[in-house]
Amino acid sequence: AQTIRFAMEASYPPFESMDASNKIVGFDVDLANALCKEIDATCTFTNQAFDSLIPSLKFRRFDAVISGMDITPEREKQVLFTQPYYENSALFVGQKGKIADIAALKGKKVGMQNGSTHQKFITDKHPEITVVPYDSYMNAKLDMQNGRIDAVFGDTAVVTEWLKAEPKLAAIGDKVTDKDYFGTGLGIAVRQGNTDLQQKLNTALDKVKKDGTYQTIYSKWFQK
Numbered sequence: 001a002q003t004i005r006f007a008m009e010a011s012y013p014p015f016e017s018m019d020a021s022n023k024i025v026g027f028d029v030d031l032a033n034a035l036c037k038e039i040d041a042t043c044t045f046t047n048q049a050f051d052s053l054i055p056s057l058k059f060r061r062f063d064a065v066i067s068g069m070d071i072t073p074e075r076e077k078q079v080l081f082t083q084p085y086y087e088n089s090a091l092f093v094g095q096k097g098k099i100a101d102i103a104a105l106k107g108k109k110v111g112m113q114n115g116s117t118h119q120k121f122i123t124d125k126h127p128e129i130t131v132v133p134y135d136s137y138m139n140a141k142l143d144m145q146n147g148r149i150d151a152v153f154g155d156t157a158v159v160t161e162w163l164k165a166e167p168k169l170a171a172i173g174d175k176v177t178d179k180d181y182f183g184t185g186l187g188i189a190v191r192q193g194n195t196d197l198q199q200k201l202n203t204a205l206d207k208v209k210k211d212g213t214y215q216t217i218y219s220k221w222f223q224k
């Protein structure tokens with residue numbers, strides 16, 4: 001059987017994180033395993049810095065990236081994406097009662113992962129906000145909670161889990177849905193030209209979306 005080598009940045013629960021035994025677990029892992037089962041392939045998973053995922057894919061160190069990654073026009077110039085497997089938008093979060101709205105972030109420090117769509121969005125659309133890039137959203141969140149930065153800008157799905165777990169945090173403003181950055185959803189990236197794998201993954205995605213497998217995995221990792 002075929003082996004599909006997946007890469008991800010695994011400090012991003014519930015999409016991917018390291019469990020107590022240093023195994024990568026999460027929604028993306030379960031979904032990829034379900035797809036590999038359909039394709040009759042063996043999946044492997046490797047943890048890597050987020051901003052190195054696309055370069056490593058191009059260098060053939062891996063076959064696919066599944067990492068809560070937004071399908072964007074800019075990334076589509078470098079890689080091929082599957083159909084979206086998760087709807088996405090972005091949300092600012094800060095300490096409760098500190099920042100009233102997005103306008104109040106002017107001159108403030110906002111953290112996010114280096115190489116993320118969140119970084120690009122703020123750089124392009126909100127030059128009045130100071131971007132503070134991190135190796136992981138977990139470190140950005142810690143700095144925000146310690147008051148070193150004023151807010152974190154992240155995927156709504158992830159940030160919403162933080163808000164449920166931590167009563168001292170609050171959303172700032174509404175979800176950001178700009179299609180050029182977040183609007184088309186999360187996809188699995190494969191190399192340009194690897195339409196064979198792209199098609200296999202797309203067919204498998206159709207199948208798991210239809211037969212209930214996707215919903216089961218979703219309910220395991222995301223609360224309603």
Ligand SMILES: NC(=[NH2+])NCCC[C@H](N)C(=O)O
Nearest residue numbers: 009012067068069070116117
């Ligand atoms: N596994 C991760 N650390 N993923 C971060 C993804 C952030 C954002 N959705 C992006 O595509 O840029």
